[in-house]
Amino acid sequence: MRAVDALMECLKAEGVEVVFGYPGGANLPTYDAFYDAGIHHVLVRHEAGGGHAAEGYAKVTGKVGVSLGTSGPGATNLVTAIQDAMMDSVPVVFLTGQVRTDLLGTDGFQEADVIGITMPSVKHSFMITDPREIPRVIHEAFHIAGTGRPGPVLVDIPTDLSRADIDYVPVTDVHLPGYQPTTEGNAKQIRQAAKALAAARRPVLYVGGGVVAANASAELLALAHSDRFPVTCTLNALGAFPASDPQWLGMLGMHGTRTANYAMDEADLICAIGARFDDRITGKLSEFAPRAKFIHIDIDPAEISKNIPAHIPIVGDAKNVLERLVVEYNALDTDPGRLEEWWQRLGQWQAQHPLKFEESTSGEIMPQQLIKTIMKITAGDAILCSDVGQHQMWAAQYYDFPQPRRWINSGGLGTMGFGLPAAIGAQLGDPDRLTVVISGDGSIQMNIQELATVRQEGLPIKIVVMNNGYLGMVRQWQELFWNERYSQVDMQTHGGEEAFPDFVKLADAYGIRGARLTNPDTLEEDLRAAFEAEGPAFIDVQVAREENVYPMIAPGEAARNMVG
Amino acid sequence: MVETNELLSLDDLEAAGNIRSGRKHTLSILTENKSGVLSRIAGLFARRGFNIDTLTVGPTDDPQISRFTITIDGAEHSIDQVTKQLHKLVNVIKIRDLEPDETVARELAVFKLAVDGGARAEVMQICEIFRGKVVDVSRRSIILEVTGTTEKIEAFERMVRPFGLVEMMRTGEIAIARGRSET
Numbered sequence: 001m002r003a004v005d006a007l008m009e010c011l012k013a014e015g016v017e018v019v020f021g022y023p024g025g026a027n028l029p030t031y032d033a034f035y036d037a038g039i040h041h042v043l044v045r046h047e048a049g050g051g052h053a054a055e056g057y058a059k060v061t062g063k064v065g066v067s068l069g070t071s072g073p074g075a076t077n078l079v080t081a082i083q084d085a086m087m088d089s090v091p092v093v094f095l096t097g098q099v100r101t102d103l104l105g106t107d108g109f110q111e112a113d114v115i116g117i118t119m120p121s122v123k124h125s126f127m128i129t130d131p132r133e134i135p136r137v138i139h140e141a142f143h144i145a146g147t148g149r150p151g152p153v154l155v156d157i158p159t160d161l162s163r164a165d166i167d168y169v170p171v172t173d174v175h176l177p178g179y180q181p182t183t184e185g186n187a188k189q190i191r192q193a194a195k196a197l198a199a200a201r202r203p204v205l206y207v208g209g210g211v212v213a214a215n216a217s218a219e220l221l222a223l224a225h226s227d228r229f230p231v232t233c234t235l236n237a238l239g240a241f242p243a244s245d246p247q248w249l250g251m252l253g254m255h256g257t258r259t260a261n262y263a264m265d266e267a268d269l270i271c272a273i274g275a276r277f278d279d280r281i282t283g284k285l286s287e288f289a290p291r292a293k294f295i296h297i298d299i300d301p302a303e304i305s306k307n308i309p310a311h312i313p314i315v316g317d318a319k320n321v322l323e324r325l326v327v328e329y330n331a332l333d334t335d336p337g338r339l340e341e342w343w344q345r346l347g348q349w350q351a352q353h354p355l356k357f358e359e360s361t362s363g364e365i366m367p368q369q370l371i372k373t374i375m376k377i378t379a380g381d382a383i384l385c386s387d388v389g390q391h392q393m394w395a396a397q398y399y400d401f402p403q404p405r406r407w408i409n410s411g412g413l414g415t416m417g418f419g420l421p422a423a424i425g426a427q428l429g430d431p432d433r434l435t436v437v438i439s440g441d442g443s444i445q446m447n448i449q450e451l452a453t454v455r456q457e458g459l460p461i462k463i464v465v466m467n468n469g470y471l472g473m474v475r476q477w478q479e480l481f482w483n484e485r486y487s488q489v490d491m492q493t494h495g496g497e498e499a500f501p502d503f504v505k506l507a508d509a510y511g512i513r514g515a516r517l518t519n520p521d522t523l524e525e526d527l528r529a530a531f532e533a534e535g536p537a538f539i540d541v542q543v544a545r546e547e548n549v550y551p552m553i554a555p556g557e558a559a560r561n562m563v564g
Numbered sequence: 565m566v567e568t569n570e571l572l573s574l575d576d577l578e579a580a581g582n583i584r585s586g587r588k589h590t591l592s593i594l595t596e597n598k599s600g601v602l603s604r605i606a607g608l609f610a611r612r613g614f615n616i617d618t619l620t621v622g623p624t625d626d627p628q629i630s631r632f633t634i635t636i637d638g639a640e641h642s643i644d645q646v647t648k649q650l651h652k653l654v655n656v657i658k659i660r661d662l663e664p665d666e667t668v669a670r671e672l673a674v675f676k677l678a679v680d681g682g683a684r685a686e687v688m689q690i691c692e693i694f695r696g697k698v699v700d701v702s703r704r705s706i707i708l709e710v711t712g713t714t715e716k717i718e719a720f721e722r723m724v725r726p727f728g729l730v731e732m733m734r735t736g737e738i739a740i741a742r743g744r745s746e747t
Contacts, residue, residue: 119604120611124654127599144654178596178657192572199571268574293577302648309579332571 003131003161004033006168007095010138011039013170016066018042018057018428020050024070025110027097029163042424042457045449047074049421051081052410052447055090056422059408060383060429062215064146065092071099072110075156076117080415082152083121087412088236089213091150093141098158101129115156123151124179131164135171143174148181149300150213181299185316185324193271193295193312194328197229200269202291202342205229206252206281209236209411210274210298211318212404217241219322220273226329228339230346232260234275236411239401243380249346250355253281254553255393258353261559263346264289271295274318277307278412287558297321355397357547364544365520367391367466371398373524374436374464377531382434383408383426387419387443390472393549395438417446420463424450427459434531437463441491442471445501451510454536462531463512463538465503468545469493476548481555507538514538585638588617588714590669590739592747593632593650594624594658601655605632612649614641618671618714618736629657633738635714660747662739669739673717674699675708678728687727694720705730713737 007030011019018040023031034041044050047069054065069078075096085092099108115127124144126137134157141153197203211220217240224231224247231241232252241248250257252264264270270292275281282288285307296303296310297318304313314321357368371394374382380402386392386409401407408426410418419439427435437444444465454461469492478486492500507514517526517539530537550564595601602621609616617635624631636646647659662669679687684706688698691708694716700707710720714737721732741747 115600116603119600119607123652125600129599176654179654195572196574196577199574293574294579300652302645302652304648305580305642306645311577311579313580 001166001168002029002033003134003164003166004029006135006166007138007162008033008037008039009168009170010135011066012037014064014139014142019066019068020044020053020057020425021068021095022047022050022070022074024074024097026071026099026159027068027074027095027157027162029159030068030095030097030157040428042428042453044421044424045452046447047077048080048417049424049447049450049453051078051092051094052084052415052418052421053425054092055081055085055088055418056385056408056425057429058090058092058425059422060405060426062213062405063091063429064142065090065425066095067092068095070097070110071114071159072112074110075114076112079118079121080413082118082154084410084413084415084418085152086121086123088410089150089209090152091145092152093138093145094152094154096154096156097162098156100160101158102160104158114154118154121152122154125154125156128155128157128161131161132166134161134166135168136174139171140174140176144176144179148179149210182301182315183299183317183320185297185314185321187324189312189314190321190324191328193297193314194325194332196269196293196295196312197227197271197329198332198334201338202266202268203229203339204249204263204267204270205231206264206270206272206275207231207233207237207240208273208275209234211237211240212274214274214299214318215404216274216319216322217404219319219326221245222326223322223329226326227334227336228343230263230342232256232263234278234281234411235396235409237275237404238396238407239404242402243400244402249350251396253278254283254555255397255549255551257355257397258551258562259346259349261553261562262349264292265558265560266345267292269293269295271297273297273322274299276303282307283553284556284558353551360520360544363520365517365523365541367394367468367543367547368398369520369523370464370466370541370543371395371438373527374438375399376524377528378434378436382406382436383423383430385409385419385423385426385435385437387437387439388414388416389440389443390476390547390549391438391440391443391466393473394466416443419443420447421450421453423461423463424453424457424459427461428457435459435461437461439463439465440472441465441467441469441500448506451507451512451538455511459536460534461536463536465538465540466543467503467540468543468547469500470545473549475546479546479548503538503540512536512538514540516540516542518542584641585643587638587664589636589638589643590662590664590667590737591632591634591636591647591650592660592662592739593634593656595630595632596655596657597623597628597630598655601630604653604655605650608649608653612646614646618734620736620738622738633736635737660741662741662747666742667739668742669713669737670711671714671717671735671737673710673720673732673734675710675721675724675732676730677706677708677724678704678730679706680704683727687724690720690723694723696720
């Protein structure tokens, strides 16, 4: 059997249903094997799109995504997606073609040292040097990508090795002596954490993407409801705790709610679960949560005490740890009345500082209103795939996620151009659910070629572009911190003349129905009509140009000094 | 500690980890003997901003396994964070932060000195005190070999430098745990 045919058998054995890729010279053998392998291959229009699509698929399904590219530029085009998957702990296996082994190191045509280039960006990578290794390596790659703290794994296969004949024997186990993630939390530490929670008078549960990755939402809800513990989530964890719950404080961090950030500031105990104290959460590190002690639950020991020293560290899988933490907590004799004062304080903040925006006086659609309208139309039931910028923050603030794996965005790396391709993967991962892209006029143009993929795959994705003709978040920072010197952020004009692509015509050229919405009074019915029509839609929504995202912790500032 | 149902006081909790020890640490690391392991380790140190003082790599008695011995300044870095990050590398099998008192550490150094006549005799005398060896001698130069801890090598260097040090080469430390236990 050819090694590539064995590769197909391995993918099927791993339960792979769909892959995202782009063929080229060095992976021709692999594509020959795809010809009749019976695996759904999505032909993207740029390898970065394929990488993000695999991430979107993985984020929605919880399964390992697969993305392919050829050698050289095919491989280097994947680098952004690889780093994105690394930052957000997304399980994706990347398979790259490589030049023949006799050309390696000779600067051969389309040769790039992708193993070297991506070394800091992968959870692990394998360079195939013997075709007989391929089956074992593929299974090891899936195992590493999908277990422990998930992440990207790269397998680079020289083209002569991929077409070599091997004796294929199915691989049933993996042997990785240096890879044994700890999933069971330490019992003593869990008991200690329960006692600390019982002693706390101003506790907060600070929830990160690890809870989504571990499918631990039910356990989180149980812990929160085992008393009246207030809950806040990071950008990547939105949906891990239902936004409709009375114990929900909203998102925390740079554009989080004042309540969530003030709660962190005044908390006496913060229980961090699958979160990593990113700078967008802590603001000024030395003034972050100055009164708090920290329980830190994470499957990655290196996250514990990396930025903030933990008082009760627990290494383990969030689902395993939370389940046992609830049991331990419920066994304690606790005083439910002790949180009364804290909830009064939280309630005051919630009443004084709700998320708010002013309606336009000049008849423009407000961006926040657009998100609220999408929320209303979809009843919170859609998968929202976001790009990066102001629209992302408004979506995070104003869309109330009822469940995890509905909010798909690039959090850690902040990759513009992520949203549209991610939606392709998300829609294929959950074909019956309404999938909506929230993008900006900047972000959408970073991977707009994927409209062709949407069309060719016949995916009914609704693409909403919040169009203010600016690179809005950069403009906001230039307004606030650079004396309104708007440098290279206006995307709309040239010499005072309109110089902007007509998105409706562009969508039309791709065979996708386009619409331009400008009227706030008919926004809901216009959006509803676009969402209800069959097939994909590209909805260009003209919004107020210079609206800012508030509230905001200015970079390097303390949470209590939020502005806006 | 007696397990009780009593609540603890938050004030009594103390943070662990991320503490700088202030001394030199010797990490003995077993890895799979595969291509790229050295660049993974070196790359990790570079991107996390950890400075390596010395690094040696060599085979072990098992051909599948290599050993890295890395010395690093615990005043500058949290050794806890360094070892945790190293453990994340899939090819890293085991890391031991060797206790100085329970470790035999050795480094090999060779020194080339421009000496002749009377100075040569004096240098050879110093060499003997340090239990070093003369490995090459010419009319106007001498090469000495010294083995020992980093401190001993540095002491020797201070002694011979004034005689006209042409060059010096050091291997970096290897270290082995004392007693019966494996390193």
